[in-house]
Amino acid sequence: MKIFSADQIYQADKSTIKKEGITSDELMERAATQLFDWMHSRLRGTQVTVQLFCGIGNNGGDGLVLARKLNEHGYSIKVHVVNYSDKRSDDFLLNLERLKDGKVWPNFINEESDLPDISPNDIVVDAIFGIGLNRSPDEWVGNLINHINASQAFTLSVDVPSGLPLDRVPWEPSFVVRASYVLTFQLPKLVFFLPQTGVYVNQWEMLDIGLDRDYLNRTQTHFELIGRPEVLPLYRPRLKFSHKGTYGHSLIVGGSYGKIGAVQLACNSCLTVGSGLVTAFLPKCGYDAMQTAVPEVMVLTGSRDRNISGIEVPFEPTVVGIGIGIGQDDDTVSAFGAFLKRMGTPMVIDADGLNILSHKPDMLKDVPEMSVLTPHPKELERLIGKWSSDFEKLEKAKTFAAKYNVVIVIKGAHTITIYNGKGYVNTTGNPGMATAGSGDVLMGMITGLMAQGYSSVDAAIFGVYLHGLAGDLGVSTTGYEALRASTIIDHIGKAYAELFRQPEMEQNENG
Numbered sequence: 001m002k003i004f005s006a007d008q009i010y011q012a013d014k015s016t017i018k019k020e021g022i023t024s025d026e027l028m029e030r031a032a033t034q035l036f037d038w039m040h041s042r043l044r045g046t047q048v049t050v051q052l053f054c055g056i057g058n059n060g061g062d063g064l065v066l067a068r069k070l071n072e073h074g075y076s077i078k079v080h081v082v083n084y085s086d087k088r089s090d091d092f093l094l095n096l097e098r099l100k101d102g103k104v105w106p107n108f109i110n111e112e113s114d115l116p117d118i119s120p121n122d123i124v125v126d127a128i129f130g131i132g133l134n135r136s137p138d139e140w141v142g143n144l145i146n147h148i149n150a151s152q153a154f155t156l157s158v159d160v161p162s163g164l165p166l167d168r169v170p171w172e173p174s175f176v177v178r179a180s181y182v183l184t185f186q187l188p189k190l191v192f193f194l195p196q197t198g199v200y201v202n203q204w205e206m207l208d209i210g211l212d213r214d215y216l217n218r219t220q221t222h223f224e225l226i227g228r229p230e231v232l233p234l235y236r237p238r239l240k241f242s243h244k245g246t247y248g249h250s251l252i253v254g255g256s257y258g259k260i261g262a263v264q265l266a267c268n269s270c271l272t273v274g275s276g277l278v279t280a281f282l283p284k285c286g287y288d289a290m291q292t293a294v295p296e297v298m299v300l301t302g303s304r305d306r307n308i309s310g311i312e313v314p315f316e317p318t319v320v321g322i323g324i325g326i327g328q329d330d331d332t333v334s335a336f337g338a339f340l341k342r343m344g345t346p347m348v349i350d351a352d353g354l355n356i357l358s359h360k361p362d363m364l365k366d367v368p369e370m371s372v373l374t375p376h377p378k379e380l381e382r383l384i385g386k387w388s389s390d391f392e393k394l395e396k397a398k399t400f401a402a403k404y405n406v407v408i409v410i411k412g413a414h415t416i417t418i419y420n421g422k423g424y425v426n427t428t429g430n431p432g433m434a435t436a437g438s439g440d441v442l443m444g445m446i447t448g449l450m451a452q453g454y455s456s457v458d459a460a461i462f463g464v465y466l467h468g469l470a471g472d473l474g475v476s477t478t479g480y481e482a483l484r485a486s487t488i489i490d491h492i493g494k495a496y497a498e499l500f501r502q503p504e505m506e507q508n509e510n511g
């Protein structure tokens, strides 16, 4: 699903209004009716006080329409207009009149006003600022936002948490509503998924307000949200008359004394994701452990006991995964550099492989094009330099990926795969996966997918999604703390199955 910018969302609004021949207040009515239906279907008339904080733009207008509908259905409401500007929008003014026609008289909050009491049992509707925010809220508005945050009331934000801009980090982090729930109009917003801005959103949901499909379909975006509908078409089915050669021969190069486990995990996940053959290249000390732990994997060793030197393999691998646990000894670094020079086919490079590239940027020119680099944030920083915000991080990663024609997988909650100026934001995974070795599992999976013929970009996007899904399925049996990297591997098969599971409703309808 595409992730649109604020400007593009305004265009979508305009285009919808023009195409359907409706007025902008009709679109607002439609949007706010969705908000009301969502609340009403959950509250079912419960006598709780709903305090609505409405700005003076269209986000505030949505809040006013919602207030009118709640009032019409007998809910106990208090409406506050946060009077932060004289430039009230037409649809705000129209709906203010309609609210007054229903005998609801809002409380106007100005700079001098006392802050209203909010009980922890109230429901707060936050409709102060929407996607039109373009500078820091004034201090008194920020103080009101702090007051809402301190209330402990359930806070439902309309479209976006107020104070959160769509294209940068907040000017003042404390002047942003911490939303319990965000009901966002139709389209996901990038800020929900970035570490610096996602913290303001606990849960979120999209409400379809019927924006012009043609506009949405034809407009190109810089980011895309990756869910099941996006990964299913990438899946490459196993063919009846295939054999192990059909699914490629992966070479996993890694390990040093005390870090052989990383290679075991990567080889195991590479096999489990479907690579036809897997060979590990290790220092000698890993031989017995590897042969015992994963019998399906073939093992080659270098000449040294405790670390990798001269990487020689007597076959042409379909794809190479390299870097986990290799350390940065001088002879390992030169073996890695020589190997990069020799290999022409795309690789998956992780961990110390990336750290070596950061220390020896000359080697970057030898990285085969279309290789996949899988840094966690620290490794990324070493590679592309420091950034001042998540937005700059993404821009720098895009520039780097374009310069070397590689795919960059920025790991974390909502891993983002960067290629060709675009970012693919993953939706699976959970904090249980913040555990030793889960990155090794991912690198094995991406390698194993490339071995089977997935392109580098598809392997990265599909692999990241499947890895997160396996983690989500794993966590349902172990809980967050006890999830181990091996549990993720144990659930790769179930994750594939889950991709093709019919949703329960469809099953019921069909049977």
Ligand SMILES: NC(=O)C1=CN([C@@H]2O[C@H](COP(=O)(O)OP(=O)(O)OC[C@H]3O[C@@H](n4cnc5c(N)ncnc54)[C@H](O)[C@@H]3O)[C@@H](O)[C@H]2O)[C@@H](O)CC1
Pocket (backbone or CB within 6 Å): 009, 010, 012, 013, 027, 028, 031, 055, 056, 057, 058, 059, 060, 061, 062, 084, 085, 087, 089, 128, 129, 130, 131, 132, 133, 134, 135, 136, 137, 138, 158, 159, 160, 185, 209, 211
């Ligand atoms: N996108 C859609 O499809 C729809 C959007 N609607 C609503 O419209 C919202 C956008 O409305 P607006 O464009 O009126 O913008 P907002 O309601 O977010 O903000 C109102 C105005 O305040 C001004 N402003 C920005 N930052 C400020 C600050 N720090 N202090 C004081 N004033 C500031 C700006 O001029 C801005 O236009 C959306 O978030 C959504 O809630 C819905 O009504 C209908 C459909």
Ligand SMILES: Nc1ncnc2c1ncn2[C@@H]1O[C@H](COP(=O)(O)OP(=O)(O)O)[C@@H](O)[C@H]1O
Pocket (backbone or CB within 6 Å): 376, 411, 412, 413, 414, 415, 428, 429, 430, 431, 432, 433, 434, 435, 436, 437, 438, 439, 440, 441, 442, 467
């Ligand atoms: N909070 C989180 N939510 C979702 N996924 C996470 C979270 N923390 C880590 N992960 C995932 O776990 C993996 C961790 O990789 P990495 O840091 O390289 O671990 P290691 O080096 O121990 O193998 C990445 O795929 C990352 O996306």
Ligand SMILES: [K+]
Pocket (backbone or CB within 6 Å): 059, 126, 127, 128, 129, 130, 157, 158, 159, 160, 161, 162
């Ligand atoms: K809001």
